[in-house]
Amino acid sequence: MHSIDSSSVQDYVKTIYGFTEWQETPITASQLAVRLAVANSSVTGMVAKLVELGLARHEKYGPITLTPAGLALGLAMVRRHRLIETFLVDHLGYSWDEVHDEAELLEHSVSDTFIERLDRKLGHPVRDPHGDPIPTPNGLISRPDAVRLDSLDDGHRARVARISDDNPAVLKFLAGHAVGLDTPLLVSGRGPFGALLTVAVGDGPGSATLQLGGELVAALWVESLGTHEGCTVATV
Amino acid sequence: MHSIDSSSVQDYVKTIYGFTEWQETPITASQLAVRLAVANSSVTGMVAKLVELGLARHEKYGPITLTPAGLALGLAMVRRHRLIETFLVDHLGYSWDEVHDEAELLEHSVSDTFIERLDRKLGHPVRDPHGDPIPTPNGLISRPDAVRLDSLDDGHRARVARISDDNPAVLKFLAGHAVGLDTPLLVSGRGPFGALLTVAVGDGPGSATLQLGGELVAALWVESLGTHEGCTVATV
DNA sequence: GCGTATGTTTAGGTATGCCGAAATACTCCT
DNA sequence: AGGAGTATTTCGGCATACCTAAACATACGC
Numbered sequence: 001m002h003s004i005d006s007s008s009v010q011d012y013v014k015t016i017y018g019f020t021e022w023q024e025t026p027i028t029a030s031q032l033a034v035r036l037a038v039a040n041s042s043v044t045g046m047v048a049k050l051v052e053l054g055l056a057r058h059e060k061y062g063p064i065t066l067t068p069a070g071l072a073l074g075l076a077m078v079r080r081h082r083l084i085e086t087f088l089v090d091h092l093g094y095s096w097d098e099v100h101d102e103a104e105l106l107e108h109s110v111s112d113t114f115i116e117r118l119d120r121k122l123g124h125p126v127r128d129p130h131g132d133p134i135p136t137p138n139g140l141i142s143r144p145d146a147v148r149l150d151s152l153d154d155g156h157r158a159r160v161a162r163i164s165d166d167n168p169a170v171l172k173f174l175a176g177h178a179v180g181l182d183t184p185l186l187v188s189g190r191g192p193f194g195a196l197l198t199v200a201v202g203d204g205p206g207s208a209t210l211q212l213g214g215e216l217v218a219a220l221w222v223e224s225l226g227t228h229e230g231c232t233v234a235t236v
Numbered sequence: 237m238h239s240i241d242s243s244s245v246q247d248y249v250k251t252i253y254g255f256t257e258w259q260e261t262p263i264t265a266s267q268l269a270v271r272l273a274v275a276n277s278s279v280t281g282m283v284a285k286l287v288e289l290g291l292a293r294h295e296k297y298g299p300i301t302l303t304p305a306g307l308a309l310g311l312a313m314v315r316r317h318r319l320i321e322t323f324l325v326d327h328l329g330y331s332w333d334e335v336h337d338e339a340e341l342l343e344h345s346v347s348d349t350f351i352e353r354l355d356r357k358l359g360h361p362v363r364d365p366h367g368d369p370i371p372t373p374n375g376l377i378s379r380p381d382a383v384r385l386d387s388l389d390d391g392h393r394a395r396v397a398r399i400s401d402d403n404p405a406v407l408k409f410l411a412g413h414a415v416g417l418d419t420p421l422l423v424s425g426r427g428p429f430g431a432l433l434t435v436a437v438g439d440g441p442g443s444a445t446l447q448l449g450g451e452l453v454a455a456l457w458v459e460s461l462g463t464h465e466g467c468t469v470a471t472v
Numbered sequence: 473g474c475g476t477a478t479g480t481t482t483a484g485g486t487a488t489g490c491c492g493a494a495a496t497a498c499t500c501c502t
Numbered sequence: 503a504g505g506a507g508t509a510t511t512t513c514g515g516c517a518t519a520c521c522t523a524a525a526c527a528t529a530c531g532c
């Protein structure tokens with residue numbers, strides 16, 4: 001019989017879970033194939049296995065959803081991933097853009113004991129280096145009410161609450177411009193079609209402005225701090 | 237084509253290397269099968285693969301030896317294993333008898349970058365929690381001149397230099413009796429046929445005596461500190 | 473409502489790494 | 503030297519997880 005310990009099974013479940021963490025619609029077979037970088041036909045086969053294991057629901061030609069057991073496994077894998085990322089950054093000096101791949105490798109091999117001892121050593125962190133919430137051992141997770149940066153009007157102040165980790169180049173760019181978790185931002189202008197966003201980075205006299213568009217905007221979630229009238233911002 | 241990244245290949249090479257670390261005779265196919273807990277026929281197949289990869293030498297019905305490339309891989313795996321064990325004990329509060337299995341899982345998945353950063357964080361340790369030497373990144377390893385405890389005469393003082401990690405029960409027993417790395421011992425008597433050894437554990441008035449035999453003696457290597465005449469030892 | 477594009481599944485095949493059973497080589501003892 | 507016993511290899515098979523190509527559904531535009 002198949003087993004929940006297979007790292008493929010874990011990857012499929014984690015990816016299905018991850019898809020619905022920030023949006024509601026369930027994932028389809030081909031989207032799953034893209035995210036896992038496998039052929040569509042491989043997805044069909046593995047998803048059948050997940051159904052057999054009681055981890056997923058799937059009707060022919062329909063979307064794929066997780067059962068409670070699948071959700072629990074997904075949350076456990078996310079917990080592993082995020083705790084490992086936190087460790088790599090806090091204790092081994094990894095930078096943002098490096099952690100994801102290393103965590104991806106490690107999350108399948110460490111034991112539950114390892115994870116719980118790591119959690120204790122890290123002081124039971126509630127979010128990872130990208131701002132993503134870390135589920136508890138029981139699978140409880142808090143949904144931070146972050147919004148997309150481009151949903152804010154000019155003059156709005158905000159604090160970086162989450163940075164998508166699925167594009168290393170974007171992470172590198174942001175790190176290079178001193179944009180990190182909790183960095184204060186001020187939306188100070190909007191380019192053609194509203195697609196380009198000018199933001200002031202940092203507080204006070206040392207702040208700089210940055211043009212953000214496309215992937216960069218999509219990667220940033222912020223916690224709004226309200227509008228801030230009549231501000232002056234130094235230019236880079 | 238096959239690859240050096242396969243965790244099976246790594247396990248085979250590490251085991252072949254490990255066999256010759258403390259003795260000279262090369263390993264045979266069936267011994268390898270026992271240590272890896274696989275069937276003899278599996279060994280034949282995998283060893284052929286190692287030969288193809290240029291990692292091992294093997295003539296039909298003969299013993300198995302490593303090529304320089306195989307030796308390098310073996311040392312790299314041992315380095316990984318021992319650095320991970322050191323981390324687990326020093327930073328995550330693992331005990332002696334727990335580390336081995338966890339390290340076994342981790343050593344295949346972490347990257348070289350991870351290992352080198354871990355090494356730096358640990359302060360470039362030269363031996364692991366069992367006293368085994370940790371090879372350098374270039375594959376240099378120091379052979380500590382430890383001797384077996386039962387090669388010492390009565391009245392000999394010694395310091396625990398290495399503890400074999402292949403029997404968790406033995407490790408547990410020793411830890412429970414306050415015998416660890418660098419613990420001073422005094423050989424104070426010898427049982428029937430010389431098979432049972434009485435040793436005094438620790439220095440000064442707080443010392444206790446312990447009867448060691450069989451597996452326990454085999455698991456202990458010590459650095460001799462010369463004879464110590466006319467000592468008195470408290471009994472437990 | 474029909475055909476075409478897109479999405480999904482089926483069918484057949486590959487690579488890895490393991491197994492047990494049977495055949496074969498080696499070794500040691502007499 | 504011959505035969506018993508052990509060690510090793512060969513052979514056919516199994517499980518996992520992937521692939522490509524072809525068949526099949528679904529959905530959308532006209």
